Amino acid sequence: MSGHGIVARFDRVTACFGTHRALDGVSFAVPAGGVTALLGRNGAGKTTAIRALLGLLPPTRGRVTVLGHDALTLPPAERGRIGYVGEGHPLPRWMKVADVVAYQAAAFPTFDRALCLRWLERFAVPPKRRVAQLSRGMRAQVALSVALAPRPEFVVMDDPALGLDTVARREFLEVMIDLIQEEGRTLLLTSHVLTDVERVADRVVLLDRGVVRIDAPLDDVRHLVRRYDLVFAGAPPEEGPALPGLVRARRRHGQWQVTVRGDEAAVRAAAQAIGADVASVEPLSLEDLFVDYTIGEEVAS
Amino acid sequence: MSIFRVDPSRGEPLFQQLVDAVKRAVATGALVPGDRLPSVRELARDLVINPNTIAKAFRELEGEGVTVSRPGAGTFVSERRPTMSREERRRRLQEGFEGVLTEAVPWGATDEETRKAFEDAMARLRGRRGGGA
Known part of the structure; x- marks a missing residue:
């Protein structure tokens, strides 16, 4: 799509609101043809990053490039190659669903009306109903159908599952899988539903208080980050054990339980060097991993 | 395909869960040599997971000799027993x-x-x- 396999790139992006740094030297890339999940707690900087990506927010420092252009000066024709599903799914409340479709169809030359109507049918959204009378889940489905109908190459979704119930979320995921199956499409999404992220993402970028903590393929992260129960021969140290790659340390039953990023053999050797045996090792679900990364520092210190 | 179950809330990566599920199916006889596995596309839709994850599991299974892929025909359970020391x-x-x-x-x-x-x-x-x- 943009020649070099990278659809979007953040290069040392800092965004300040007054004295608050929403993003603090953020760098990461969104590779073409995959699904990148941008994760973080509320206030971590996810939405700020997406606003910068869409050219809605000039960074205080650094640069965001999208489809080979500076995000701030993206030509309108290129902008049409990006689909955006926003947080809260803002739609004109007084319009009927069919009017929303017609309105969007007029705005995008590549709008595939038949595709849009097919999705709405699949979601069982009544076209004659006014937006104001739709449930949150249905509004999300309308926003998604409309955003994807121009067949954008790059789809950006900010918490698209927000407000969807379990069944609606599953239908939504199925649509996502269909989207990924279409060759060459790139997705960037934020979500708090980490089991869904696990299903769809190839790559994860974890933001914590404006700083990138993880930027790696999902399988690498899951393979490299594990939780170890340490047993010290003597009295366990008062402070959290200093291990290379330590993510989180916490006291458990008088011993230390640590989450560490690194090759297992290396972690075992490092534990041995500080007088501890590894009593057990377990892989972490993305949810546990997320928790350990985002509260790690406070607990370890 | 109900014999392949994956659960994203478990600790193991999804591709690993799928590899294990196929091996288990072969071990219990739910799949026998020569059986065709669903395509990556079909499984992605059925299990609602990223097709890249399925493709990775298939590569692993083939690497271990559990399955063989015949271009244009699909992926099949291997005739020979997986080699393991x-x-x-x-x-x-x-x-x-x-x-x-x-x-x-x-x-x-x-x-x-x-x-x-x-x-x-x-x-x-x-x-x-x-x-x-």
Whole structure:
């Protein structure tokens, strides 16, 4: 799509609101043809990053490039190659669903009306109903159908599952899988539903208080980050054990339980060097991993 | 395909869960040599997971000799037994049994009960594989 396999790139992006740094030297890339999940707690900087990506927010420092252009000066024709599903799914409340479709169809030359109507049918959204009378889940489905109908190459979704119930979320995921199956499409999404992220993402970028903590393929992260129960021969140290790659340390039953990023053999050797045996090792679900990364520092210190 | 179950809330990566599920299906006889696996596309839709994850699991299964892919025809359960060294077999058996036994001991299972459960499980497995185990 943009020649070099990278659809979007953040290069040392800092965004300040007054004295608050929403993003603090953020760098990461969104590779073409995959699904990148941008994760973080509320206030971590996810939405700020997406606003910068869409050219809605000039960074205080650094640069965001999208489809080979500076995000701030993206030509309108290129902008049409990006689909955006926003947080809260803002739609004109007084319009009927069919009017929303017609309105969007007029705005995008590549709008595939038949595709849009097919999705709405699949979601069982009544076209004659006014937006104001739709449930949150249905509004999300309308926003998604409309955003994807121009067949954008790059789809950006900010918490698209927000407000969807379990069944609606599953239908939504199925649509996502269909989207990924279409060759060459790139997705960037934020979500708090980490089991869904696990299903769809190839790559994860974890933001914590404006700083990138993880930027790696999902399988690498899951393979490299594990939780170890340490047993010290003597009295366990008062402070959290200093291990290379330590993510989180916490006291458990008088011993230390640590989450560490690194090759297992290396972690075992490092534990041995500080007088501890590894009593057990377990892989972490993305949810546990997320928790350990985002509260790690406070607990370890 | 209900025989392949994956659960994103579990610790193991999804591709690993799928690899294990296929191996389990082969071990229990739910899949026999020559059976065709669903395509990456079909499985992605059925399991609602990223097709890249499925493709990765398929590569792993083929690398271990569990499946063979015939271009244009699909992925099939391999005719030959997966190659595994004696040492690897021993290690896996030991790991598996230790896992079960550390759970069974606190229940108060006797040696006799444990042995009987093992024999029964073997018999069931043999039955499902048509006596071939």
